[in-house]
Amino acid sequence: MTEVTIENGNVVIRLVGLNKLLALKSSLTIPLDSITSVEYVPELRTSDYLNWFSCKIGTALPGKVAEGTFLTHEGKLFVNMHQGAQGIVLTLENDEYQAVVLEVEDAQNVYQSIRKALYN
16 A cells, blocks of 8 residues: 655655565655646556566566556656556656656545645
8 A cells, every 4th residue: 555645845655565565665755846747547557657678676567566666768767556546647857756656545635635735
């Protein structure tokens, strides 16, 4: 599971349980200033974000699960998702990652919370 909160001008992502182990990372902190867009995705598909020949630090099973850091032709991505789950995508600038793709419970509410923090 992934927990997403907004704290002190940052989006804080905490990986919990097996996700932490598979992604080889326990948390990410992203300044709101670095987020150029946020998107709600009702059904995540690994093939939309990853080329399976990309270099990875973490775990990937094509068409099933992707957890960790991936180097793609579009740049460095952090991905934490299972195929078909709902989630969000954060597009970033001036950050270590070009994008963060996350499976989260109640993705629509997380999406709305981030949008509200960004645009209010």
